Amino acid sequence: MNTQSSELTPNEKRVLAALGRLKSASPADLAESAGMKQDAVMQAAYMLQEKGIASVGDSAYETYTLTEEGMRYSRDTLPERKAIDITMRSGKKILLEDLKKQVPQDEVEIAIGWLKKKGWANIGKTAEGTTIFAITEPQTGLDEKILKHPNISSGGSSSLTEIANYLGVDENASAAALTVLTKRGIMESEEHKERIIKITSEGLTVSKEISSHDVVEDVTRLTPELIRSGKWKECRLRGYDVTLPAPEVYAAKKHPYRQILDEMRMIFLRMGFKEIKGNIVQTGFWNFDALFQPQDHSARDMQDTFYLSTMEEIPEDLLESVRETHLNGGITCSSGWGGTWSKEVAMTHVLRTHTTALTVKYIADNPEPPAKVFAIDRVYRRETVDATHLPEFDQLEGIVMDEDVSFQNLLGCLSEFYHQMGFPDVRFRPGYFPYTEPSVEAEVYDKNLGWIELGGAGVFREEVTKPLGVDCPVLAWGLGVGRLAMIRLGLSDLRDLYRSDMDWLRKNPVIRRLQSD
Numbered sequence: 001m002n003t004q005s006s007e008l009t010p011n012e013k014r015v016l017a018a019l020g021r022l023k024s025a026s027p028a029d030l031a032e033s034a035g036m037k038q039d040a041v042m043q044a045a046y047m048l049q050e051k052g053i054a055s056v057g058d059s060a061y062e063t064y065t066l067t068e069e070g071m072r073y074s075r076d077t078l079p080e081r082k083a084i085d086i087t088m089r090s091g092k093k094i095l096l097e098d099l100k101k102q103v104p105q106d107e108v109e110i111a112i113g114w115l116k117k118k119g120w121a122n123i124g125k126t127a128e129g130t131t132i133f134a135i136t137e138p139q140t141g142l143d144e145k146i147l148k149h150p151n152i153s154s155g156g157s158s159s160l161t162e163i164a165n166y167l168g169v170d171e172n173a174s175a176a177a178l179t180v181l182t183k184r185g186i187m188e189s190e191e192h193k194e195r196i197i198k199i200t201s202e203g204l205t206v207s208k209e210i211s212s213h214d215v216v217e218d219v220t221r222l223t224p225e226l227i228r229s230g231k232w233k234e235c236r237l238r239g240y241d242v243t244l245p246a247p248e249v250y251a252a253k254k255h256p257y258r259q260i261l262d263e264m265r266m267i268f269l270r271m272g273f274k275e276i277k278g279n280i281v282q283t284g285f286w287n288f289d290a291l292f293q294p295q296d297h298s299a300r301d302m303q304d305t306f307y308l309s310t311m312e313e314i315p316e317d318l319l320e321s322v323r324e325t326h327l328n329g330g331i332t333c334s335s336g337w338g339g340t341w342s343k344e345v346a347m348t349h350v351l352r353t354h355t356t357a358l359t360v361k362y363i364a365d366n367p368e369p370p371a372k373v374f375a376i377d378r379v380y381r382r383e384t385v386d387a388t389h390l391p392e393f394d395q396l397e398g399i400v401m402d403e404d405v406s407f408q409n410l411l412g413c414l415s416e417f418y419h420q421m422g423f424p425d426v427r428f429r430p431g432y433f434p435y436t437e438p439s440v441e442a443e444v445y446d447k448n449l450g451w452i453e454l455g456g457a458g459v460f461r462e463e464v465t466k467p468l469g470v471d472c473p474v475l476a477w478g479l480g481v482g483r484l485a486m487i488r489l490g491l492s493d494l495r496d497l498y499r500s501d502m503d504w505l506r507k508n509p510v511i512r513r514l515q516s517d
Contacts, residue, residue, distance in 0.1 A: 007051075010236065011036065011044040013210050019054060019199040020207030030197055045197045053203035059196045062189045063157040064178055066147070070186035071155065074147040079103065079111035081144060084120050087134045096123075096130040142167055142177035147186075157190070250506040257497045260485045261376055264396055267420045268374045271413070273398065276373045278358035280380070285314045285346040287357045289322050290364065291435040292463040294337040295345050299353070306380050308349035318364065319343065321467035332462045351380035355397035356435070356478055360464065363401060367469040374398035376481065387493040394481040396455070401474045407438055407459055410475040414457060418444050421484065427451070436476060437461050446487050455479030 008016065018033040019025070025033065031041045048054035066074055076082070086102050087094045100108050115121040115132065118141070122133045149166050151158050158166075164174040181187040199207065226232040254262070265275065288300055298304070324330035326341045352358075355375045362373055375397045383389040400413065411428055418426045425445035433439045436458025443451045457477035465474055482494050489508070491497065496504075 008206075008210075009044070009047070011040055012048055012053075015041055015044040015197075016048060016053060016199070016203060016207045017210050019197065019203060020210075024196055024198040027195055027197065041197075048203065053200055053206055055198050055200060057196055057198075059194050060191060061159055061161075061194065062191050063159050064146075064152065064163065064182075064187050064189050065157040066152055066155070067185055067188050070147065070181070073186060074153045078114070078144060078147070079107035080114035080118060080120065082107070083111035083115055083132070084134060084138065087121060087132050088137050092134040094132050095128055096132060099132060142169065142173060143181050146174075146177060146181065152187075255505065256489055256508045257485055260488055261394065261481065264417075264421070264481070265376055267417055268398065271372075271416065273372045273374045276358055276362055276375050277377065278352075278355075278361065278375070280351060280378065281308065281349050282352045282357045283312050283314060283346065284348050284350055285319070285322070286361050287350050287352055287354070289326065289346045290318075290360045290464065290468065291356060292325065292461060293434045294326065294339070295341060296339065297434065302382075304382050305353055306351040306382060308351070310349045311344070311347040312349060314347060318468065319346065322346075325463050325467045329463070330467060332466050334461075334463050336463075353381050354379050354478055355395045356476065359397050359399045359476065360468070363399065363465070363470050363474060364468040369472045370400075370402040372398075372400050385495070387495070388483075390482070390494055390498075393494075396479040396481050397477070399460075399474055399476045401470065401472060403472045405473050405475055407475075410457055410459065410477070411440070413475070414442050414477060414479075418442070418454075422488070428457075429453075431456055431458070433458060435461055435464050442477075442479065444484075444487075449487065452483065452487060454484050 014034045014036060015030065018030055022030065022033060027038045027041055027045075030045070031038045034041060036044075042056075045054055045056050049056050073079075082103055083099060086099060090098070096108075096112075099111075103111060112123060112132075116123065118138065119135060120138050121135055124131055124133060145167055146163060147153060149158060149163060151162070160171055160174055160178065163178065164171045167174055167177075178187060178189070182189060220237070222232060222237060226235065253259075269275065284300070288297070289295070293299065321330055323341050323343070323346075325332060325334070325336060327336050327338065329336040355377050358375045358377070359373060363371065376394060377397075378392055379395045380392050383391045385391065400409065414428075415426045423444035423446075427443050427445075428440040429443065431439040431441040433456055436456075439456060439458035441453050442455050442457060443453050445451050455478055457475075457479075460474040460476050465471070482497060485497055486492070486494060489497075
């Protein structure tokens with residue numbers, strides 16, 4: 001590739017001129033030399049790289065600093081140096097016991113070991129005891145000199161090149177000494193990466209063609225001021241390559257799961273429903289007993305429900321009517337469950353296992369029809385966390401209470417909801433729940449997964465409504481929100497609904513086409 005200086009932009013020329021002087025440099029140094037900002041330098045450097053005039057790469061290097069133990073030796077001296085100096089002053093030999101009196105206890109074993117490794121002394125037995133015999137008076141080693149490096153000894157750090165220059169030896173010898181000090185725990189290293197921009201042989205040739213008058217101002221827009229002042233003659237309009245990919249821009253938006261929850265909420269609000277809220281902590285009475293769920297039902301076991309150690313009083317009239325219904329049917333046509341029924345069990349607090357606890361309490365507080373309410377909220381169950389189960393998840397609950405509502409109205413209401421959620425094919429299969437009769441399970445069709453069950457529905461049994469003072473039909477449903485959201489978002493793991501994967505969140509569309517489109 002033969003590039004002419006006339007083909008370069010002003011910024012490219014400035015950077016190339018600076019590289020011609022420096023040959024290689026970091027972005028910061030190159031920006032200072034070219035009198036430009038770093039981001040402009042890097043943009044020009046990459047353009048020069050595409051033209052074969054420069055190269056941009058990463059260079060790795062290490063810096064070395066003293067550890068806490070190393071700082072102590074830097075202020076004093078290495079244990080073996082201390083030991084050999086004492087030995088030389090004692091006539092080139094000294095008893096180990098005498099050495100221990102002059103060298104700190106924690107340094108004696110270190111000193112003995114390194115005296116042997118460095119060949120400075122021999123250790124032997126004499127009639128007087130273990131004796132250290134000096135072989136020679138050693139010169140100051142590279143490791144000792146490194147500890148006295150001005151920057152290192154003051155607590156700073158230095159690179160291998162800087163240390164080698166200070167020692168006056170090649171980098172291999174310096175690296176060997178640093179390795180020993182590092183293994184001894186006297187020094188520690190830290191790896192760094194630095195971006196380096198280098199000029200190529202072709203770049204050197206082109207840089208010689210560049211003179212100061214070649215560098216004219218590069219502008220992106222011809223302004224009225226440039227035209228009036230005549231400065232446009234001294235400028236060059238920067239060209240644009242329309243084939244280059246534009247950077248992606250990610251607008252702020254709601255979490256996709258939150259969007260789906262809000263969409264569900266708006267569908268029911270448009271259908272004339274009222275949203276209700278309630279406490280996460282409920283009594284066993286509202287969570288189970290008021291729904292005609294027997295106290296020995298498996299769903300109430302400790303392994304399925306989160307129980308608390310606190311209790312709460314229940315209105316006596318409701319408590320008694322529900323109790324009678326469980327034992328013998330009370331004022332209903334049912335014969336009840338029989339067995340025993342505990343007031344303490346009913347009063348015990350639990351983390352609600354379904355949002356039906358909210359709707360049944362609502363009809364108890366508002367027994368006169370009509371009523372159309374729904375709730376979207378968290379529920380809690382003792383579940384093992386996996387791709388399809390979580391101990392905390394969302395549920396969509398709703399009821400319709402009126403004199404003339406029927407099972408057909410229930411199916412129509414749920415069909416309309418799923419149609420508006422983008423599922424044209426909806427079907428219902430017979431199901432069983434302790435508190436509704438008749439009961440169904442709602443299913444929708446997905447072209448990739450087939451028929452998917454998304455929740456249960458039915459008409460509240462009279463064992464639920466009559467003890468609470470309600471004498472008209474109540475249509476009820478409890479729908480799984482997470483599974484529906486997974487289908488809409490194309491997920492296979494329920495946990496992904498709650499993860500903060502920024503790449504997924506950015507690329508997830510704000511508006512989705514319905515399956516019927």
